[in-house]
Amino acid sequence: MTAAMTADEPLLRIDGLQAGYGDVQVLWGVDLTVNAGEIACVVGSNGAGKTTLLRTISGMVRPRAGQMQFAGQALAGASCEAILRAGIAHVPEGRRLFRGMSVRDNLLLGAYLRTDLKADQQRDLEQVYTLFPILKEREKQDATTLSGGEQQMCAIGRGLMSRPTLLMIDELSLGLAPRAVEKLSEALLEINRTGLSILLVEQDVFTAFELARTGVVIETGRVAFAGASAVLADDPRVRSAYMGV
Numbered sequence: 270m271t272a273a274m275t276a277d278e279p280l281l282r283i284d285g286l287q288a289g290y291g292d293v294q295v296l297w298g299v300d301l302t303v304n305a306g307e308i309a310c311v312v313g314s315n316g317a318g319k320t321t322l323l324r325t326i327s328g329m330v331r332p333r334a335g336q337m338q339f340a341g342q343a344l345a346g347a348s349c350e351a352i353l354r355a356g357i358a359h360v361p362e363g364r365r366l367f368r369g370m371s372v373r374d375n376l377l378l379g380a381y382l383r384t385d386l387k388a389d390q391q392r393d394l395e396q397v398y399t400l401f402p403i404l405k406e407r408e409k410q411d412a413t414t415l416s417g418g419e420q421q422m423c424a425i426g427r428g429l430m431s432r433p434t435l436l437m438i439d440e441l442s443l444g445l446a447p448r449a450v451e452k453l454s455e456a457l458l459e460i461n462r463t464g465l466s467i468l469l470v471e472q473d474v475f476t477a478f479e480l481a482r483t484g485v486v487i488e489t490g491r492v493a494f495a496g497a498s499a500v501l502a503d504d505p506r507v508r509s510a511y512m513g514v
Contacts, residue, residue: 278341280305280466281326281357281435286335288325295321297490298335302483303435308457308467310481310498312474312511318490319470320362323439326468327359328352340434353382356434362443362470364424366412372423373408379430390430397426400456418449425456429465436460437468442476454480474511478502486511 279302289295295318303309311319324330326337328349337345339355347355358379366375376397380390398405401422407415412423421441428436441457442450450473457480461467471477477484478498486494486507494501501507 279303280340281468282336282338283326284336286322286325286337287333288321288330289333290321290330294333295490296325299485299487299490299492300495301485301492303466303468304483305466306461306464307483308461308469308481310469310471310477310484311487312471312477312484313487313493314511315472317487319487320439321490322487323359323361323437323468323470326352326437327357329359350382353431353433356432358428358431358433358436360421360424360428360436360438362439364420366415366420366423366427368411368413370412371409372404372412372415375412375423376404376426376430379427380432382431393430393432397429400429400459401426416449417445418452421445421449421453422456425453425460429460433465435466435468437470439470441469441471442473450476474502474507 281303283299283301286299287294287296299322311322313319321330325332328347332345335345339357342355344352344355376394383390403419404422404426412420415423425438441453454476457467469477469481478501481498483496484498484501485492486501494504494507
């Protein structure tokens with residue numbers, strides 16, 4: 270552990286991160302920062318390494334080299350449980366809800382490491398229902414029978430139930446209708462207004478840059494571009510390669 274972060278340090282700082290699977294290296298010296306209270310994004314084509322980056326941050330993939338610091342703590346090589354306890358919640362690609370379990374029970378699984386009062390957890394559950402009223406209406410329904418957009422709401426709600434400081438979302442819009450993406454985007458902005466930091470991984474560059482203040486573009490496991498999302502959106506190289514304009 271390091272000393273507590275100072276006011277001018279980013280909430281999450283990653284330097285020279287390398288990671289992969291077996292003999293296959295996926296990430297090659299990735300640098301990334303997320304400041305407290307902001308939405309940041311990671312964009313890139315399919316297979317660029319975006320999901321591996323989030324899986325490494327959350328402890329599912331062990332880094333081969335590099336440093337990760339979160340809120341003043343060194344997290345490189347820490348377990349998934351330790352990283353969740355530190356305040357990082359990961360909403361995985363594909364939602365990964367549990368079949369045969371109700372919406373309510375899937376949401377409560379997000380609080381499984383919490384040791385506070387059940388009343389506090391119930392209060393947070395009601396806040397999730399306020400954010401996503403359809404989940405309240407369907408709280409007894411098998412979560413895997415929801416529509417794609419509703420499943421994403423449930424997965425985000427499950428992440429929120431851990432009371433994170435940083436919420437990481439892998440492919441918010443994947444496979445969803447535009448109206449569902451719009452509703453989810455509005456919800457993320459509302460969540461962010463409470464002070465929660467968000468790291469969003471997206472193939473949909475338009476959605477990512479619209480939501481995020483800063484971003485990085487990853488190509489074949491390396492950061493190709495980084496900066497304010499408004500500046501990236503105006504970069505002709507990014508526009509040509511990822512926005513079709």
